Amino acid sequence: MIRLLRGSISRIMRYSGAGEFSRRYAVMNAFDGVVTILGIVLGSTLLGEASAGNVVAAGVGALIAMAISGVSGTYMAERAEQERRIRELxxxxxxxxxxxIIAEARKRAAVFSAIVDALAALLAGLVPLSPYFAVLSGLLNLHLAFYISLGLSLSFLFTLGLFLGRIARSNLIISGLKSLAIGAATILLITLLNLFL
Amino acid sequence: MSKRPSLSRLVLDVLKPHIPDLIEFCRSLSEVEGVKKVSAVVVEVDAETDTVKITVEGRDIDFEALKERVRELGGAIHSVDEVVFE
Known part of the structure; x- marks a missing residue:
């Protein structure tokens, strides 16, 4: 069953070129997921006194919205692209x-990309949100959770950078640091905002 | 009692997209009923398509199934260039 599934996925990839697109969507949306949660965590902690429950509620809400927008947006965009390729062919x-089987694989590729897109945002977002779940279940205190969440966000961004560096076959560390800089810029902007508000 | 001759060799002029590639294309054709051997030669490569000459050998080859398989793979049989009943 699993082998059959893997076989059919690899066939979809080969016939539609969806492997590359899915990878792009996965990275892009993992970025989105992490940076969004980073923003919510920072904003709610620095700008206001939010409880762990508030952060979790806002975070999960944002992630669900992102997953839905990811599924529908990617599906429609990707379906259109794939249909255009079929018409060209x-x-x-x-x-x-x-x-x-080409048309079939290309249609399935749109569904596959949409699922990858949504899952990437959702799972990546859950990583920096996880310390707040731990607070809710009484394992951590709020203060510690904030720092752990920041640490998880930044290391996740760094890892994504490494992954991108590997795809580009360029310097891994530089690529990782670039992507870390995005997280740092987010933190900086929100902290600055905190100073003015 | 002698068996009646059956379709044993076909040479087809086929236009196919680049993907699935020729190996996969021929592997899939080799799974058709009655086919024992498939060989192919690329005649021309265009921007989106390949023109290939495919030779199919076997016993009692199911030509309808073969045609259907080519279509499923996104190809089109442009002509049947050689037929052998044996």
Whole structure:
């Protein structure tokens, strides 16, 4: 069953080029998920006195919204792109490709990309949110959770940077630091905002 | 009692997209009923498509199934260039 699933996924990838797109969506949305939660955690802690429950509620709310927007947006965009490719291929072939495995794989690829997109945002966002779940279940105090959450966000961003560096076959550390800089910029901006408000 | 001759060799002129590649294309054709051997030669490579000459050998080859399989793979049989009943 698992082998069958893996076989069909790898076939979808090969026939549609979705592997590359899915990877792009996954990284992009993992970034989105982490930075959004970073923003919520920072904003609610620095700008106001939020309880762990508040942070979790806001975070989970944002992640659900992101997952839904990810699924629907990616599905529609990707479906359109894939259909355009099928039409282009049909023009080159001078035939219809309606029931071919290519058309089938490309249609499934849109669904696959959409799922990857949503899951990436959701799972990546849950990482920096997890310390606040721990607070809710009484394992951590709020103060500590804030720092652990920041640490998790930044290390997750760094890891994403490493991953991107590996894809680009460029210097891993520089790529990791670049992506870390995005997190740092977020922290800086929100902290500055805190000074003025 | 002698068996009647059956379709044993076909040479097809096929237009196919780059993907699935020729290996996968021929592997899939080799799974069709009656096919024992598939060989293919690329005749021309275009921006989106390949023109290939595919030779199919076997016993009692199911041509309809073969045609259907080519279509499923996104290809089109442009002509049947050689037929052998044996």
């Amino acid at each position: 049909e023009e080159a072939m001078l035939t219809r490709l309606d029931n071919s």
